[in-house]
Amino acid sequence: MMTVHPILHVEDREEDVFLLKYAFSRAEIKNPVQVVTDGQMAIDYLAGTGKFADRKTFPLPCMVLLDLKLPLKMGLEVLEWIRQQPSLKSLIVIVLSSSIFEGDIQRAYQLGVNAFLVKPSDANAMADMCKALKHFWFTYNQPPVECREFH
């Protein structure tokens, strides 16, 4: 049985969690989605500490979809932390922001983000974006070794 790596969705807004799941189903992305609702939880999950200590229940994700405006720790702080962890250096992190804020974009890339996406306000556009995401990252892209197990 091959391990299916989950996608870690860091998002505090319940509606946006729903919209992403809806868009994922429209785009037929079958990876399990693990949701954490603040920045600190994201770090805890990735570090495997606290309630995320069990890697069987909470396996390491192959991709992080990261909102920027988050409680406790902001998205860019989470990103910075990820890139400081030797084991997480090649983890695919995609920012999923509500706005185009020039400063955020620059900073995110400087910290080593893989892509910066803006959440469309249109559900159809959101579905289109997720399809594109799937095609690019799951079909055409050659992911790092530990992220091969997509289907």
Add this chain to the structure above:
Amino acid sequence: MGTRSQIERSGRNTASLGRKRSVRPKARRPSETGVQRLQVLSDAARNLLATGNPLELLERIYEGLSVVGIDFYFHFAVESRGNCMKLRASGGISDDEAQKIITLEFGQAVCGTVARDLQAVVLADVQRSDEPMTQFIRGLGIRAYACHPLLASGRLFGTLSFGTRRHNAFSPELIDTTRALADMFAAAIARKEAEEALAERARLLDQTKDAILVRDMDARITFWNRGAEVLYGWTEKETLGKVPYELLRSEFPEPLDQVLAKFKRDNFWSGEVIQTTKDGRRIIVLARWTIDRNSQGEPAGVIQSQTDITERKKVEQSLDETAARFRLVVEGAPNGMVMVDRRGIMTLVNAQMERLFGYTSAEMIGQPIEMLVPERYRKSHPGQRQSFFHSPEVRAMGHGRDLFARRKDGSEFPVEVGLNPAETPDGTVVLAAVIDITQRKRMEAELAKAHEELAGHARNLEATVAERTAHLEQTIAELEGVSYSLSHDMRAPLRTIHSFAQIILAEAGEKLGPVESELLKKMISAASRLDRLIQDVLIYSRVARESIQLKPLNVEQLLRQIIHERPDFQPPKAEIEIQLPLEPVHGHEAYLTQCITNLLDNAVKFVRSGTLPRIRIWSEQVGDLVRLWFEDNGIGIPKDASERVFGMFQRVHGELVYPGTGIGLTIVRKAVERMGGTVGVESEPGRGSRFWLQLPRGTSA
């Protein structure tokens, strides 16, 4: 030796004459003939006295005297060392005999006795005398003898004696005659000696470089030496008998009558006289007049000695002028000037020094310079002074240290001192210029204070600016916070409304009635319009705030890219004609893209329904600026609204027909302004609009 040969010759002649005359027949009547002959002789002698040689005269006398029985004569002359005489002339004796009496001491023989006693000795019957002094003449066979002292001007010149073998005694007349002859001879010798002395004096005078002349009591020139000939150009011959100050056109330092009066009083006068030479040159001489007296001590004339001091006067004058100029410069100098010699003694001070220090110049001159130095520097000053004299150079004193000087009252003041070494005949001196810099120091202090105050103001200003900037930055940060919230927090619920309405419509469409579906659609449309509005406001605030770099832009390339990316700018939806060439502009690519996009958006949007948007774009050069024109076939803008269209949220047309946020043109205007340009529109309702953007011309695209 001349004297000796004279003696020899006389001796020979005398001997021969004596023999001849002794046989003459008329010898018996000596008295009468003698008196006559004496008369003739004395006449001849008188003539000879004027010019002749006294010794020659003596021989003539002897020649004449032989007829009256004179066989011998002897003339002794007093030697210069005194108390001794030498035989100068003789007659009637041989050379060998003469040799025996060549020198006579005073008191020796008859002649020596006469010389010693200054009294004539007349002897008769000499052959019978046993006196020792007659020993010599007895040996010659002399029987009568008369010896006279030669006295003239109170001086003894020697003796003149006569002797005879023929008579035992001289007649009283003959004795008188011989005395008269001796006196005459003495006068002639004295005269000759005086002449010789005078000639010697004249020779000496001629040797001096000074011009010497003698004028008599009538002011007529009687003597004119070689120096005078050289100095004035006239020969002695030309000047004798002339009045010297007329001839020389003398200009005396005071009127001539006063000069003469002074000379009469003092028998001496000296002064500088300007005279004119034969060739017309004016010379300055130092004249000295002394009285010339005759042997009786009476004024006989004036001896004038003149030294040419023309050159010396010139040098003196130029030296005087130089010194005067120097003094004038020193005195007139705006600074204190003090001259100090090698010992540190002040030798010259000007009036400014008196004013600066409160001492009179008399109090300073002759004193050490240290009296002007504050006490605490006095010890070290002489050493510094000496090291300056050791290697003198023009420089400022103190090597940049602050210098102070001390006034008479003990107060001090800051000074600047310039040192100028100078070589003088008395050695190296230093001329120091002393400048009171109290005023300057005060001004410097005031300036420094002013600077300090200014700096204080600047600091305050900076603080104020910093405070306000901080305030502003805070405001901007808050605004950015608002923008962030706008974009993030406001758009999130909007996205929920929008997306959920879409999902409901998609998932439960068939369960809803047509009215409900329509409401959901309107809800979706309203949400998306609100989202665009938010985005436009964000764009506007970014355009207004961001700092941007301008660069040359290729407008044509930019335009083609915009059209290429937007299908609604392409046929069949629209026709855009670009009129080439398009001038490059200086601007910001993203901003210009935003502007052009917004203008084209409007152009394709604001057309009458069913009309194909046609847009023509061209550029126009306006001086250093480029104007880009966008002409459309749209509905146009009312004239009074042409400015209003650029205002925020200003809408000219109904929202339903021409949807929009009312921010598009506001963004255009702000972006163009940020690029240093202007924007405008020419339009008439129903006849389309011509929007223009004016930007600086790009140097190269």
